[in-house]
Amino acid sequence: MCGRETPADRNGGYGDAVRTLTVTRLEHLPRLAWLVQLDQGSDTVSATVGPWVDARPDAVFEGTWAGDVSSDFSDSFSLFGSGVLLRGDELVVAAPCHTMEAVYSVRHDGKLAFSNSIAFLLEAVGVELDMNYLGYEADALSIRGGLDSYHREWPLADGARLGVHFYCNVVVNAAGELREERKPVPPRVGSWQEYRGFLGDQMAAVHANATHAGRVHTYPPIVFSSNGYDSSACAALGKEIGCNEAVVFESKRASRSDSGRDVVTALGYTEIHEKHELDYRDTDTADLFVANGELGTSMYFAAAELELTGKMLLSGAYGDRAWDRTAKVNDQVRRYVPLPDTSRKEFRLAAGYLMVAPAYLSTMHLADVVAISNSPEMAPWTLHNDYDRPIPRRVVEEAGVPRELFGQHKDGGAGTSLRFGTLAQLRRTMPSKSLGRFTAYLGEARKRRNKLRPKYLLRVVAYGLYLFTAVLDTRGVKKPIRVLQDRWPIEYQCSPFAPSYLFPWGVSEVRSAYRASP
Numbered sequence: 249m250c251g252r253e254t255p256a257d258r259n260g261g262y263g264d265a266v267r268t269l270t271v272t273r274l275e276h277l278p279r280l281a282w283l284v285q286l287d288q289g290s291d292t293v294s295a296t297v298g299p300w301v302d303a304r305p306d307a308v309f310e311g312t313w314a315g316d317v318s319s320d321f322s323d324s325f326s327l328f329g330s331g332v333l334l335r336g337d338e339l340v341v342a343a344p345c346h347t348m349e350a351v352y353s354v355r356h357d358g359k360l361a362f363s364n365s366i367a368f369l370l371e372a373v374g375v376e377l378d379m380n381y382l383g384y385e386a387d388a389l390s391i392r393g394g395l396d397s398y399h400r401e402w403p404l405a406d407g408a409r410l411g412v413h414f415y416c417n418v419v420v421n422a423a424g425e426l427r428e429e430r431k432p433v434p435p436r437v438g439s440w441q442e443y444r445g446f447l448g449d450q451m452a453a454v455h456a457n458a459t460h461a462g463r464v465h466t467y468p469p470i471v472f473s474s475n476g477y478d479s480s481a482c483a484a485l486g487k488e489i490g491c492n493e494a495v496v497f498e499s500k501r502a503s504r505s506d507s508g509r510d511v512v513t514a515l516g517y518t519e520i521h522e523k524h525e526l527d528y529r530d531t532d533t534a535d536l537f538v539a540n541g542e543l544g545t546s547m548y549f550a551a552a553e554l555e556l557t558g559k560m561l562l563s564g565a566y567g568d569r570a571w572d573r574t575a576k577v578n579d580q581v582r583r584y585v586p587l588p589d590t591s592r593k594e595f596r597l598a599a600g601y602l603m604v605a606p607a608y609l610s611t612m613h614l615a616d617v618v619a620i621s622n623s624p625e626m627a628p629w630t631l632h633n634d635y636d637r638p639i640p641r642r643v644v645e646e647a648g649v650p651r652e653l654f655g656q657h658k659d660g661g662a663g664t665s666l667r668f669g670t671l672a673q674l675r676r677t678m679p680s681k682s683l684g685r686f687t688a689y690l691g692e693a694r695k696r697r698n699k700l701r702p703k704y705l706l707r708v709v710a711y712g713l714y715l716f717t718a719v720l721d722t723r724g725v726k727k728p729i730r731v732l733q734d735r736w737p738i739e740y741q742c743s744p745f746a747p748s749y750l751f752p753w754g755v756s757e758v759r760s761a762y763r764a765s766p
Contacts, residue, residue, distance in 0.1 A: 279600030307333035314453035353411035367758035386739035388541025467560040473508030478564025481640035484647035527551035534682030539754030542591035544666035570607040671746035710740035
């Protein structure tokens with residue numbers, strides 16, 4: 249995990265101490281994007297930031313944490329965002345304290361650069377993706393296996409490498425050498441009262457930071473609420489810090505309703521925005537949801553861009569792990585789900601909202617949280633079924649929401665994906681305007697890929713077998729698809745056809761937002 253050699257370690261030192269930070273703010277950049285560069289032999293760190301990125305003499309950052317805005321965010325276990333700060337003669341690049349987003353690094357032509365955006369980084373250093381490499385989606389999905397197993401380097405054109413840094417601080421010393429440091433860990437919790445108090449205190453402190461008057465932009469809270477456990481708990485926690493605004497999505501499936509309207513109404517929310525899960529099809533933002541490697545999983549967020557802009561979103565992400573009574577305990581932040589929730593990064597930076605996921609706060613003490621879920625004091629909130637999360641149930645019920653309004657069925661909330669099949673499948677799921685731009689790109693991009701390579705042919709055969717088992721699954725034959733999901737290499741579950749061009753397309757489209765002039 250942290251402490252390993254990273255891609256940028258291999259090209260020698262920079263010689264001088266890092267002492268000075270210069271900041272250039274460009275209004276045309278995505279609101280929360282930042283990039284820092286160190287030139288070999290220079291003691292100056294140059295930062296280029298979007299209009300809502302905060303800057304201090306020693307730091308640039310976006311996001312929030314449970315601490316004063318002048319404090320050291322790299323020393324926080326609750327950083328929901330990212331940034332860079334000077335620490336003596338070292339530069340510290342702080343990744344978020346969750347696994348939905350990373351920070352990235354590239355060393356190229358005597359420059360060492362970091363960013364919270366892949367597209368920004370590649371545009372700044374002038375390197376390209378490798379069009380013959382079919383593993384980018386698998387690289388992006390690998391974080392679902394945890395901090396010890398994710399792919400820490402992605403190949404780029406001409407032998408360059410993209411460094412990927414999750415849930416750690418990257419420290420650059422005066423010689424330009426990199427090391428990764430573990431994030432601080434939160435205090436342990438031994439009872440419901442301790443954990444509930446911890447959640448409340450952390451949410452209050454994170455909110456105070458996000459709404460501090462000294463920030464470039466302040467971020468009042470908002471929630472997305474379904475009728476599941478985790479978003480309902482966030483709505484209850486949000487109400488305690490003054491949140492009164494909620495977005496609720498209705499499902500594309502006629503057989504059920506996911507809307508959390510009844511939940512937020514019971515909690516006293518009065519500003520409720522109703523959306524449909526498929527409203528994203530009227531937008532033209534698909535490139536923002538594929539430019540991070542995971543392919544379009546959260547495109548439904550685009551329908552709420554107006555409501556999200558300038559807000560702090562309380563997210564139920566990771567509640568399926570941290571708050572499940574039967575969760576497998578580990579300290580690697582594994583997800584045990586097919587998709588790791590990393591696709592909306594560029595959309596978040598462009599729209600300009602923060603994302604806070606309370607369930608991540610004690611992830612490094614997951615055993616404590618699971619023990620609380622199974623303790624006798626939680627028995628009144630335990631259902632003993634396959635959808636059993638006593639902690640969020642108690643949070644929500646004690647806030648006054650009747651039991652029958654939430655957490656009744658494990659159906660899954662709103663969701664989308666562009667990762668499956670071929671161009672025909674994309675035509676059914678992708679917003680039409682985005683599809684037009686993608687198909688124009690696809691015609692040229694296909695000419696740049698060598699389809700006669702043995703690796704490509706192997707991927708075609710392997711993915712065909714995977715699709716065949718998926719068809720069997722839809723017809724009630726479950727075992728083959730489960731065996732392949734457990735044992736088939738992740739890259740064999742990723743399409744080598746049109747979806748494999750989505751990430752390069754997304755990066756090429758988003759790079760235009762990071763050009764030197766608007």
